[in-house]
Amino acid sequence: MLTANEIRSRFLRYFEERNHTLVASSPLIPHNDPTLLFINAGMNQFKDVFLGRERRDYVRASSAQKCVRAGGKHNDLENVGRTARHHTFFEMLGNFSFGDYFKEDAIRYAWEFLTVEMKLPVDKLWITVFQDDDEAFAIWRDQIGLPEERVIRMDEKDNFWSMGDTGPCGPCSEIHIDQGESMSCGPDCGIGSCDCDRYLELWNLVFMQFDRSADGVLTPLPKPSIDTGMGLERIAAVVQGVQSNYDCDLLRGIIAYIEELAGKEYGADEEQDVSMRVIADHSRATAFLIADGVLPSNEGRGYVLRRIMRRAARHAKMLGFEEPVLFRSTVFVLESMAEAYPEMVQRTDYVAKVVKNEEERFIQTLGNGLRILTDEVARLQQQKQTDLPGEIAFRLYDTFGFPLDLTADIVAAEGFTIDEAGFNSAMEEQRRMAREHWKGSGEEAVAGIYRQLVEDGLRSEFTGYDSLIGSSEIVAILKDGQPVTRADLGSEVEIVTVATPFYGESGGQTGDGGELTTATGTMAISDTKKPLPELTVHVGKIVAGSV
Structure with missing residues (x-):
């Protein structure tokens, strides 16, 4: 059975043998791209190349890119640990062509890697193409040899990629694997009909062939390009024959370490399993974000990191940990990933120090905040209410350092929602009072910009x-x-x-x-x-x- 490290190495070697330049993963903090909170795809570091703003001394590239999807439109922290596929940190394997090869080679490379290198069963692989992309459909049918019924045409929502409202865009083709009846969600299960894991998307091949103008007109690009992405955790789970990403060796090793620290057995209790998966995932995001220069704070990237860390700390407490433990699991992550990211090991002591300091600060208030929240939920349950008042959520945020989504995560288990409008109102009232305090304390001389920065959470x-x-x-x-x-x-x-x-x-x-x-x-x-x-x-x- 191939390990994830071996899959990553084989992927990069496969494309290197086909004249692709191997490009190291970029840091998780985007360079010169204010539109991104974190690097979240392999193509991010090549964006200016695709847009024609930058030229490099190669036209083919391949990479294993570390990615974080948390915050903004990817803010689904509550699902991490509870599903088989949600992660904050993951690795994206990709191959790219900048005006060199196009659909025929991109499809051939992907098919050959999956069926020959990874030995996936041909009869279990299904394909989707954009509904108007007759060229890609024909390549899959005539050159790869797939029967027409296993190549499914999909609409623009599913199989057309755009960099933005205008600019480079194009159809895409996705490779799925049928994981069998046991993964089916029911009689209507099928590609395009549901989101269950029976037909699992493995690889997305984007054919960047148009330039979309402001009025929506698509003009063919003079040099069409290729951008592909395949999640390492996902392909590792499939190759290793497990049904959850958390059971592939990349994550199962971290979970085993947490089992050892907690003195608990993974698989014995579902809620404890969720907590172990949360800590395993969040340890990876925490380790790599801090190693790449992000620090926990109340603003921007730092606040996303803080939310991730505090959610992990809460789940550690649920497992019975009373002392900091996340700093240990982040060290384990960096050491176990040393083969792929040797430069990260040099920052292990620094990462451990930052994590432990943040954990110690939060642990001091976590217990008190949880007691207040538990009492409030019990009181509301007696009154047959299921909406936590915004001022309570704000008090937990302001006094005990509970991010709003952490409170939401906790009360969701009791069937509660949060009055977010009330929370925002309480936040604005605090800012108003702070402005009044500044005026009344003779600090009018302080430049307004500094006050604004502090009001914004800096x-x-x-x-x-x-x-x-x-x-x-x-x-x-x-x-x-x-x-x-x-x-x-x-x-x-x-x-x-x-x-x-x-x-x-x-x-x-x-x-x-x-x-x-x-x-x-x-x-x-x-x-x-x-x-x-x-x-x-x-x-x-x-x-x-x-x-």
Whole structure:
């Protein structure tokens, strides 16, 4: 039986032997793409190549890309651990052609890899194509040799891909595997008729052949391209003959480690199984996000990470853990993934320190918050109510650090929903009171932009007691008192990060100076200030590249 590591290696080797350049996974933080919270597909790092904005010295590429889908439209955390396929972190295997080969080779490569390299049964594989894509239909029927009834035409919703409302787009073809009657959802089970796992999508082949204009007109691209994606966890589960991604070796090893730490047996109790799966998945997302530079915070990417970590902490408590444990499982993840991502192992100690610190802070309030929530649910049940008031959810958020979706996850088990409008109202009222406090305390002189940043949830954590260097996420860049998305060479700017080892003075003295370096540029820091207690601002000039 092939391991996931062997499948990943075989995939990359297969395409390398067919003149594809192997490209390393990009970090999970998107470079120069404000439309993305996290890298969520293999093609993200090639986006500018597809758009014609960037040229590279190769026209064929292949990669195993680490991805995170959490937050935004992918915010379905409550399903992670409860289904066979939902994950926050996963790996995407992909092959890409930038104006080189097109449909015929893309289909042939995918078919050969699955049936020859992975030895999947030909009679179990089904294909979908876009309803108007006669070319792809003919290739599957005439060149691959599939009977017409196993090549299903689907509409635009299912089998047409677009990068956005305008720009590159095209039909796609998906390869599915029939996992058998035991996975069927009923008599109407079938591709396009249901979302069950009997006919499991394995690989999506996107044929990027049109440019869509603002008025919806599709113009053929001069150099059509290929973008494909196949989830490693999914193909590993199929090759290894298991029905859940959590039973493939990538995740089962982490679950076994959690079993050992908890002294509990996976498979003995369904709710405990859910908690182990949640911790296994969230440990992977936590480990890789922090290793790539994201830190838990109340803003943007950092807040998504914090929500993931706190959901894991709550499930750890449900398993009986009273002390931090997520930091142990994240270390296990990085060490077990060292073959594929050796550079991550160098950051193990750093990741463990960040995770343990966050766990310790949350554990202090988790128990108290759970008691309040349990009492409130019991009271509402006596009154035959099933809607948790927004002000209670806000109190848990504001006082005990419960993200709204964590509270929703907890009360859903009791059949409750949350009054989100009431929660948002309570949040806005707190902001209004904070503004009044600033006005009444003689702090009108504080620049409005700093107040706005704090109102929006930005905070800076001082780490200088532990180290004089550090790694963190930039959450705001200010130029002439206004937010900007980048700062170019020579610009005098102020930069706010989630955490900083720089001490900021607030009494007129000069704060710390030094250097801030990113993958694209360097800032010489001449001063560090604290315009508000929660905020540390680095002042300086871009001396190399751009930030």
